[in-house]
Amino acid sequence: MLKEAPPVKLFYAPNSCALASHVALEDAEAEYEAVRVDFRANEQRSAEYLAINPKGRVPALVTSKGILTETPAILFFVAQSYPNARLAPLDDPFALAQLQAFNSYLCATVHVAHAHRMRGYRWADDPSAIEAMKKKVPESVGACFGLIEHEYLRGPWVMGERYTIADPYLFTLAQWLELDGVDVAKLPRVADHRARMAERPSVRKAIAQETAA
């Protein structure tokens, strides 16, 4: 099962989207080391970390072939590198593209809507504008998850009968719903998915590792 030597290193921060890649590495039974980046100490902007990821963000995956960033790319690499784990429909181009479309929506629209709650400074300097962005998060994130609930989450897993790399990614973003001010009671299918994900050994192990470190 292990295709990478030396073991890959996942750079993560607790409560970040890096959890999706962390869970996928567990799902793949990969040999890896999880390395915490301390956001409170602004470690993501240190020269040492910027040499790993010039964007100053997590996740980053250091492999024997080089460094990967961006959740959809890391998830896809894990699925390809550990094919026995069957984390993506690698032999079906259309199904694989649909999976990529879902993960693209999560990174480019859902995560972005969420980020306006705590990272508004990326897109405006004016403090009152940053406050205005926070106010809209329940609506914008709620609309994204409404689409996921009604259009995209096939059930029981995101892509249907087969668990894929879309599942830990959706789970990760769904962790933030309450803090984003979204009424989870209106999202029964998302809530059910989240509850089933939370009981998977891979998820429990990744979260325990991030909490303990």
Added chain:
Amino acid sequence: MLKEAPPVKLFYAPNSCALASHVALEDAEAEYEAVRVDFRANEQRSAEYLAINPKGRVPALVTSKGILTETPAILFFVAQSYPNARLAPLDDPFALAQLQAFNSYLCATVHVAHAHRMRGYRWADDPSAIEAMKKKVPESVGACFGLIEHEYLRGPWVMGERYTIADPYLFTLAQWLELDGVDVAKLPRVADHRARMAERPSVRKAIAQETAA
């Protein structure tokens, strides 16, 4: 070369990120039909179009197997469906993941920074907040393209010697630099890439089609 029958349909709007998929279809010598969605008439919110793409955005690719959305997914599907065009390193998982990482950065960070110039209403209601977002676009988009210039654009093409689906996507977003208030003189490698892209027959044909329609 043609793997899809009946011809695929690409739903696009002029001056949108759909141009990337449009160029890739030309690069692949695909048989396709380009269908314009009239944003001025708010056609993207019509019941007819929402049945195609519930997100109310472009691009959308209608294929014999179903509908795809999200630029990175459509580009990847085109690369996989027309392998003779060699638009992605399909046989090298790490190189393919790097390509996906670049395209993820374009959709989740670069395009998002740009979108705050004209689509700030997605993330705030207050008109003064929307104005504040516009003001920061030269800085935020400029920072993204600075990273691309210095870290990610290998040259002559994004991924190096081989032209890939990252190239029409970068070209599409680079079309907006001047309107985003970014000083292109500080981005000589991006500017050179853009100029070489603009002369490719596939790019000229896709733009001519979108302009004429």
